Amino acid sequence: MSTSGDQTPRHPHILVYPYPAQGHMLSLIELTNQLALRSLTITIIITPKNLPILAPLLSTHPSIETLVLPFPSHPRIPPGVENVKDIGNHGNLAVINALAGLYDPIMQWFKSHPNPPVALISDFFLGYTLKLADQLKIPRIAFFSVRACSALILEYCWRNLDLVQSSSAVIDFPDVPRSPSLKKEHVPSIVLAHRGADPESELLRVSMLANTDSWGCIFNSFQDLDGEYLDHLKRRMGHNRVYSVGPLSLIDAGDGGLDWGNLNTGSGGDVMAWLDGCPDGSVLYVCFGSQKLLNSKQMEALARGLELSGKRFVWAVKTGSAQEVKDGYGVVPNGFEERVAGRGWLVKGWAPQKLILGHPAVGGFLSHCGWNSVLEAIASGVFILGWPMEADQYVTAKLLVEDMSVAIQVCEGAFGVPDPAQLGKVVAASLSDDVAIKVRAKELGEKAFAAVSDGGSSLKNLEEFVKELSQI
Numbered sequence: 001m002s003t004s005g006d007q008t009p010r011h012p013h014i015l016v017y018p019y020p021a022q023g024h025m026l027s028l029i030e031l032t033n034q035l036a037l038r039s040l041t042i043t044i045i046i047t048p049k050n051l052p053i054l055a056p057l058l059s060t061h062p063s064i065e066t067l068v069l070p071f072p073s074h075p076r077i078p079p080g081v082e083n084v085k086d087i088g089n090h091g092n093l094a095v096i097n098a099l100a101g102l103y104d105p106i107m108q109w110f111k112s113h114p115n116p117p118v119a120l121i122s123d124f125f126l127g128y129t130l131k132l133a134d135q136l137k138i139p140r141i142a143f144f145s146v147r148a149c150s151a152l153i154l155e156y157c158w159r160n161l162d163l164v165q166s167s168s169a170v171i172d173f174p175d176v177p178r179s180p181s182l183k184k185e186h187v188p189s190i191v192l193a194h195r196g197a198d199p200e201s202e203l204l205r206v207s208m209l210a211n212t213d214s215w216g217c218i219f220n221s222f223q224d225l226d227g228e229y230l231d232h233l234k235r236r237m238g239h240n241r242v243y244s245v246g247p248l249s250l251i252d253a254g255d256g257g258l259d260w261g262n263l264n265t266g267s268g269g270d271v272m273a274w275l276d277g278c279p280d281g282s283v284l285y286v287c288f289g290s291q292k293l294l295n296s297k298q299m300e301a302l303a304r305g306l307e308l309s310g311k312r313f314v315w316a317v318k319t320g321s322a323q324e325v326k327d328g329y330g331v332v333p334n335g336f337e338e339r340v341a342g343r344g345w346l347v348k349g350w351a352p353q354k355l356i357l358g359h360p361a362v363g364g365f366l367s368h369c370g371w372n373s374v375l376e377a378i379a380s381g382v383f384i385l386g387w388p389m390e391a392d393q394y395v396t397a398k399l400l401v402e403d404m405s406v407a408i409q410v411c412e413g414a415f416g417v418p419d420p421a422q423l424g425k426v427v428a429a430s431l432s433d434d435v436a437i438k439v440r441a442k443e444l445g446e447k448a449f450a451a452v453s454d455g456g457s458s459l460k461n462l463e464e465f466v467k468e469l470s471q472i
Contacts, residue, residue, distance in 0.1 A: 012118050012470050013041040015067075015110075019123035020050050020095065021084035022290045023372050024145045027220045028123060029057050030248040031143065036061040038466045043117065045106065047071040049082040067109055072101030085290050089390055092125070092190055096207065097200045100128050110136055118472045121218070124151070127207030130214050139215030139472060141241075146371050147221050148229035148244070149399060150392040151211070152176045152236075157191040158208045164191060177228045178403070185413075186394035216241030218465060220248050220375065222451035222458045225404075225444070241468065243461040247375040249354060251452045251459075271314055272355060274345050278312055281363035281438065284385070284427055285356050287316035288368040292389055292414070294318075296328030301417045303336045308424030311431050312343045314362070316351035357382055363431050363438060366410070369393040374400065381445025383430060383437045387411040387418070406441045 014035065018028045036042055036057075043065040046054060051068060058064055071082040076094040081087050084095055110116050121141045122129040133140035144151050156173050157164045164171055164187060172181045184192070194201045211217065217233065219226065221244045234242045245251075275283060286306070288294065294302065306313050320330045337346060353373070356362060357380040365377045366385040374396055377384050384407040388397040400407035410426055411418040430437055451458040 011039050011041045012472065013043065013115050014469060015043050015045065015117035015120045017045040017120065017122035017126055017129060018050075019099075019125040020047065020082055021092075021125075023370055024123050024125065025050070025053055027145045027246075027248050027372055028121075028143050029054065030251070031121075031218070031220070031245065032064070033057055033060065034245070034248070034251060034462060035466065035469075036064055038463075040466065040469065041115070043067050045069065045102070047082045049080070067106070069102050069105050072098045074098035089189075093193070093200055093204055096125055096128075096204055099126065100203060103128070103132055106132060107135070119215075119469055124211050124217075125207070127210035127214075128203060130210035133214075141216045141218055142211040142214045144211075144217060144219045146392045147396060147399065148219055148226045148233055148242075149176065149180070150371075150395045151217070151219075152229055152233060153180070153182070153395055154188065154191070154208060154392075155212055157187060158205055161191070161194060161196075161205070165194070177232050180395075180398065182394060182398075186388075188391050190391075212237055216243065216465075216468075218243045218245060220246040220371070222246050222448060224447040224451065224457075225378070225399075243465045245458050245462045245465065247379045247448050247452065247458075249372070249376055250379040250448055251462075271345050271347055271351065272359065275314070275356070275359045275361040278361035280360045281433070282312050282431060283359075283361045284309075284311060284313040284364045284366060284431060285316075285353075285362050285382075286313055286366040287351060287353060287373070288318065288387070288389070289370045289373060290318075292318070292368055293320045293324060293329045295415070296331060297417050298415075299328070299331060300333050301420050301423070303333045304420035305418060305423030305427065306344065307336065307340055308420060309427035309431075310343075310424075311427055312361075313340075313427075314345045314347065314351070314356060316347045316353070317349075319348055364427075366427075369396045369400070369407075371396060375448075378406070378441075378444055379448045381442040383407060383441035385410045385426065385430065387416070389414045389416075404440070404444065406437060406444055408437065 016032050018025045032042060045067045048068060074094050077087060077098060084091055117138060119139050120129060120133045121143055124142045124144045130140045153173055153176055156175055167184055169184060170181050171184055171187060173179060194205060223244055226244060230242055230244050234240050317332060318330055325331055354376050357365060357376050362382055364383050364385060367373050369386045369388045370393060384400055386397040386400060386407045386409045388394045397409055401409050408426060408430060410423055450456050
């Protein structure tokens, strides 16, 4: 914490600006926890309805200050909505532009502060803050809650918009290591939806391109997973201020970690006791993140596939609004729970995902391939059955399946429907004892643990990052 008086120097004051979406916020909060543990003075920019998400951090570090600013109104954001989880990924463009309205209030706060920040760490969706940092004459560090390969592909898209948007089927990325290619529909929709004549789209494009023009970048990833892409980005930016410090959730596994359990309610409490009674590696965990709600056909196919597999599973079922339930979204098929009683456990609402994945009974994870979920699976040495649906999830699935061989893709698309019989066979085969995919997943988990252990690449990067901040 900062100290008063002239005899003891103040610790560097850092301004942290998270983006209000679950996958973005939680990993930046975990980074902030690590910075606070290393005695940096921190202020976090937050809006009122997102303030409760900071509770575990603020209770652990009472010295952290908050700059609470009202969420600016926007014609496409319903009143009272301040987080992407309440509007869906299609609302990102509006949320990004709404938050740009905080430029002047942040500027005024900074100029009136007796000990203003010496650096700004902001989410990569908030690239407009580079202009703010330049005006304040402080460095801006872009925080990426996605892997470095995804960041490189996004940058290529924004720098080659005409080429990407005019491509008919497959898009090649020659400037990215391994020269990956993607189906056009797998490119993040926020890129494909860009319209140059639209000021809001243009603000997004400029913001995204600002990330690699920033003083530095920091990634929730690690060298053994993302090394060639991190090194490429260093060459691209012309310096070494590109830090991989993950998996952040694994750093937090020891003393000083944050307890997220009090943030949520649901039926997840008893599942750990149930897992205690299951053999090691025998359970598949099924979850699709905080935003995706499966339609009736998807629910029926998934339920049938799990039933046909004959294997144990935990399924975190996201429930929707009354109208969504009426339309069949998130509704478990009639009779399913009775038919799988004893080998299947359904969690309605929030599930303690990190604890579930870390339980010895869990051997696999059926996931949408969101980056935080993937890192938690890797950290636990668990293989992934991938069902990428949107955003960077296709790129992540490609890494896991083709480059790392720790995943099998079982479906794709926000409206994709898996073949129940095939899904059941894959689940049954992959949960068998000592299959190659399980062995490779455990080996990658060991590398993740090594990265955040003493002498590991991520821990070294974190210490180097703090040292750089302290010298600004």
